[in-house]
Amino acid sequence: MSIVLITILTLAGLGALAAVILYLASQKFKVFEDPRIDQVEEVLPAANCGGCGFPGCRAFAEALVKADDISDLNCPVGGAEVMGKVAQILGKEVAKSEPKIAVVRCNGTCEHRPRLNQYEGAPSCAAASALYGGETGCSFGCYGLGDCVDACNFDAMYMDEKTGLPVVIEDNCVACGACVDACPKNIIELRKKGPKNRRIFVSCVNEEKGAVARKACSVACIGCGKCAKVCPFDAITIKNNLAYIDDEKCRLCRKCVAECPTNAIHELNFPVRKNKTAVKETATEEK
Amino acid sequence: MLKTFKIGGVHPHEWKLSAEKQIEVLPLPKRVSVPVTQHIGAPAKPLVKKGDIVKTGQMIAASGGFVSANIHSPVSGKVFKVDQTVDASGYRKPAIIIDVDGDEWLDDIDRSDKLVKEITLSGEEIIKKIGEMGIVGMGGATFPSHVKLSPPPGKKCEILIINGVECEPYLTSDHRLMLEKSEELIVGIRILMKALNVNKAVIGIENNKPDAIKKLTELTSKEEGIDVQPLKVKYPQGGEKQLIDAITGRQVPSGKLPIEVGAVVQNVGTTVAVYEAVQKNKPLIERVVTVTGPAIAQPSNFLARIGTPIEQLIEAAGGLPQDTGKVIGGGPMMGKALTSLEVPITKGSSGLLVLPDEAAHRQPVKNCIRCSKCVSACPMGLEPYLLMIEAEKEMWDRAEEDRIMDCIECGSCSFTCPAHRPLLDYIRLGKGKVGQIIRSRQ
Numbered sequence: 001m002s003i004v005l006i007t008i009l010t011l012a013g014l015g016a017l018a019a020v021i022l023y024l025a026s027q028k029f030k031v032f033e034d035p036r037i038d039q040v041e042e043v044l045p046a047a048n049c050g051g052c053g054f055p056g057c058r059a060f061a062e063a064l065v066k067a068d069d070i071s072d073l074n075c076p077v078g079g080a081e082v083m084g085k086v087a088q089i090l091g092k093e094v095a096k097s098e099p100k101i102a103v104v105r106c107n108g109t110c111e112h113r114p115r116l117n118q119y120e121g122a123p124s125c126a127a128a129s130a131l132y133g134g135e136t137g138c139s140f141g142c143y144g145l146g147d148c149v150d151a152c153n154f155d156a157m158y159m160d161e162k163t164g165l166p167v168v169i170e171d172n173c174v175a176c177g178a179c180v181d182a183c184p185k186n187i188i189e190l191r192k193k194g195p196k197n198r199r200i201f202v203s204c205v206n207e208e209k210g211a212v213a214r215k216a217c218s219v220a221c222i223g224c225g226k227c228a229k230v231c232p233f234d235a236i237t238i239k240n241n242l243a244y245i246d247d248e249k250c251r252l253c254r255k256c257v258a259e260c261p262t263n264a265i266h267e268l269n270f271p272v273r274k275n276k277t278a279v280k281e282t283a284t285e286e287k
Numbered sequence: 288m289l290k291t292f293k294i295g296g297v298h299p300h301e302w303k304l305s306a307e308k309q310i311e312v313l314p315l316p317k318r319v320s321v322p323v324t325q326h327i328g329a330p331a332k333p334l335v336k337k338g339d340i341v342k343t344g345q346m347i348a349a350s351g352g353f354v355s356a357n358i359h360s361p362v363s364g365k366v367f368k369v370d371q372t373v374d375a376s377g378y379r380k381p382a383i384i385i386d387v388d389g390d391e392w393l394d395d396i397d398r399s400d401k402l403v404k405e406i407t408l409s410g411e412e413i414i415k416k417i418g419e420m421g422i423v424g425m426g427g428a429t430f431p432s433h434v435k436l437s438p439p440p441g442k443k444c445e446i447l448i449i450n451g452v453e454c455e456p457y458l459t460s461d462h463r464l465m466l467e468k469s470e471e472l473i474v475g476i477r478i479l480m481k482a483l484n485v486n487k488a489v490i491g492i493e494n495n496k497p498d499a500i501k502k503l504t505e506l507t508s509k510e511e512g513i514d515v516q517p518l519k520v521k522y523p524q525g526g527e528k529q530l531i532d533a534i535t536g537r538q539v540p541s542g543k544l545p546i547e548v549g550a551v552v553q554n555v556g557t558t559v560a561v562y563e564a565v566q567k568n569k570p571l572i573e574r575v576v577t578v579t580g581p582a583i584a585q586p587s588n589f590l591a592r593i594g595t596p597i598e599q600l601i602e603a604a605g606g607l608p609q610d611t612g613k614v615i616g617g618g619p620m621m622g623k624a625l626t627s628l629e630v631p632i633t634k635g636s637s638g639l640l641v642l643p644d645e646a647a648h649r650q651p652v653k654n655c656i657r658c659s660k661c662v663s664a665c666p667m668g669l670e671p672y673l674l675m676i677e678a679e680k681e682m683w684d685r686a687e688e689d690r691i692m693d694c695i696e697c698g699s700c701s702f703t704c705p706a707h708r709p710l711l712d713y714i715r716l717g718k719g720k721v722g723q724i725i726r727s728r729q
Contacts, residue, residue: 127716130715
């Protein structure tokens with residue numbers, strides 16, 4: 001009987017001692033963590049996509065809590081809604097961010113841009129672009145091997161088999177920028193989603209002189225500058241034989257689209273226009 | 288027992304179709320395009336503009352830094368424009384395009400065949416001259432020779448190794464040079480020995496070129512300090528580090544240059560170019576190019592001016608065969624498939640290989656079964672299958688630990704892989720990325 005008693009008492013004593021040590025240790029080595037970090041993390045979408053520039057949502061939450069001014073931090077996945085909730089928790093001001101979307105700036109489909117050779121190496125755009133200038137005469141355009149599609153965590157991209165170009169699914173894209181980083185040719189850009197998803201962009205990144213670019217691809221930007229001349233808002237600049245539309249300045253008037261001789265400027269989600277001359281007439285009337 | 292390097296290596300079929308063909312001088316093209324980046328290092332800066340009249344041998348672009356090289360006009364005529372041209376990689380690079388008119392050389396270039404044996408310049412003057420004449424490594428790596436000949440302070444060169452291995456299948460340009468310009472080669476070696484201040488030089492030749500070994504052994508028997516070393520046939524023996532291992536038994540430490548073990552390696556073509564530059568005042572404006580392939584009518588060795596479109600060389604060798612699948616600049620192991628026939632010959636073009644369609648395609652890729660054939664084949668003692676996975680998964684830190692930067696891109700791994708995996712493709716990608724990371728750290 002006494003053996004049982006001694007055993008119980010010894011174990012209970014040891015247990016009590018361990019409890020005391022553990023309690024003291026936990027007090028001594030306590031790490032204070034702002035409870036708001038957990039609250040903020042709760043609100044974030046938990047996609048861990050890295051679109052904010054931080055390694056995962058937890059790190060972003062820590063940064064949000066730590067920073068005095070969070071106006072330059074943004075969760076592209078959650079957008080204004082989530083950032084509003086974050087601001088509420090932290091009592092800080094957020095900048096109003098306009099939703100963005102990934103835009104593929106190449107329209108070199110098989111018919112526009114004939115294939116001159118055949119690539120059989122490793123199926124990776126990064127490997128191919130490190131090796132050579134691509135299957136067509138345009139060494140700036142899309143390789144069509146899908147590094148961007150592989151990088152996308154939101155099922156927002158697929159390769160169109162017919163055109164050989166990646167397509168962005170507008171509803172799924174959260175503008176995390178993973179595809180932008182994955183593209184070795186800097187073809188994909190994050191641009192303003194635009195009112196009613198309407199946007200205008202130059203669908204070409206070829207910096208060759210006009211004749212060379214045109215020879216390689218029938219819808220290449222040849223840097224003629226017609227669009228820049230017609231733009232009433234100074235939104236278009238020509239650099240290295242390539243037009244670029246600043247989405248901050250662009251007011252979606254569509255004059256440049258009608259003017260472009262190679263159809264390199266694309267408009268998305270606009271209602272069907274009547275015809276080119278009619279647009280030009282209205283354009284002159286407005287002037 | 289013949290010497291060779293210790294680890295790895297493969298034995299591709301030799302296919303030296305043009306070994307018996309004498310070097311022919313290729314007629315001048317109508318127009319040449321001379322890229323300003325024909326070497327490793329900074330691009331040269333063009334000195335001429337549209338409409339300028341240039342003479343053969345005149346400097347048209349000046350070295351753009353210490354690791355860079357001058358470029359000279361390979362022809363005489365009028366500069367058509369300073370623009371861009373497609374290079375071997377399919378990217379457009381700045382180039383000087385010249386319309387050929389006659390063939391008027393600069394007066395101070397000695398064009399006679401007379402052998403000039405006496406070396407009048409001092410070591411330093413020789414290195415300066417080599418730099419001025421735009422000599423780069425002609426084995427394919429195109430590293431500026433004057434840089435290689437100026438060892439960093441504190442390092443002393445003990446042995447000069449002349450690379451006459453030509454381990455790439457099909458290529459015969461160095462082989463022909465050794466046979467046809469043997470005396471010039473020996474003088475070239477003497478010049479390099481003087482520049483480096485060494486008294487020992489070894490010419491390494493694989494024993495599939497017995498005629499070259501015989502001829503050079505005869506010539507060097509009278510020369511003190513120059514030896515010929517026959518080597519066992521094994522790819523990639525022409526790699527600098529492999530050749531040093533084969534001849535001296537020393538291994539260059541990881542990430543270090545050959546000078547670390549007291550060796551400097553120069554290619555046969557470079558040595559002959561050094562002879563011409565120093566003794567004849569002739570800049571590097573032409574080179575021997577092998578044009579070959581299973582279906583080429585007359586596999587040949589041409590002496591072609593830099594900037595000649597490859598189309599013209601193929602035409603001179605009997606034209607492009609009907610079922611051509613691929614034209615490779617260089618040999619089948621390390622060469623690059625060309626995207627256009629307008630690509631010009633540059634200082635590093637050792638050959639053109641025309642492959643029929645059936646031989647031009649890759650086999651379907653299967654899974655890696657860890658057979659480790661690539662590991663046994665790698666001459667640098669790396670684990671290619673592992674490096675490929677690491678590059679595929681973007682594990683750059685581990686790739687760096689596994690010495691990805693030591694890869695010499697010889698392609699032995701891809702050649703030997705029974706599953707036809709694109710090992711070198713990914714390793715090359717990884718090398719690029721890891722190299723960027725290392726540079727950004729500095």
